[in-house]
Amino acid sequence: MTVQVADIPRTISAKLVELAVRNVVYGLPVKNTDALANPEALTYFQDRIELRDQA
Numbered sequence: 001m002t003v004q005v006a007d008i009p010r011t012i013s014a015k016l017v018e019l020a021v022r023n024v025v026y027g028l029p030v031k032n033t034d035a036l037a038n039p040e041a042l043t044y045f046q047d048r049i050e051l052r053d054q055a
């Protein structure tokens with residue numbers, strides 16, 4: 001599934017942070033947000049039920 005968001009969270013060295021996004025989608029805490037260049041981008045993935053597994 002593809003959804004459009006305004007920004008994707010990245011580390012300070014510009015790597016994508018898939019694990020942090022997964023944690024936000026499932027309501028789990030995100031560790032080490034200090035390593036993110038744009039931690040505010042995680043808010044785009046909160047409360048997006050359509051991103052959760054349908055299994």
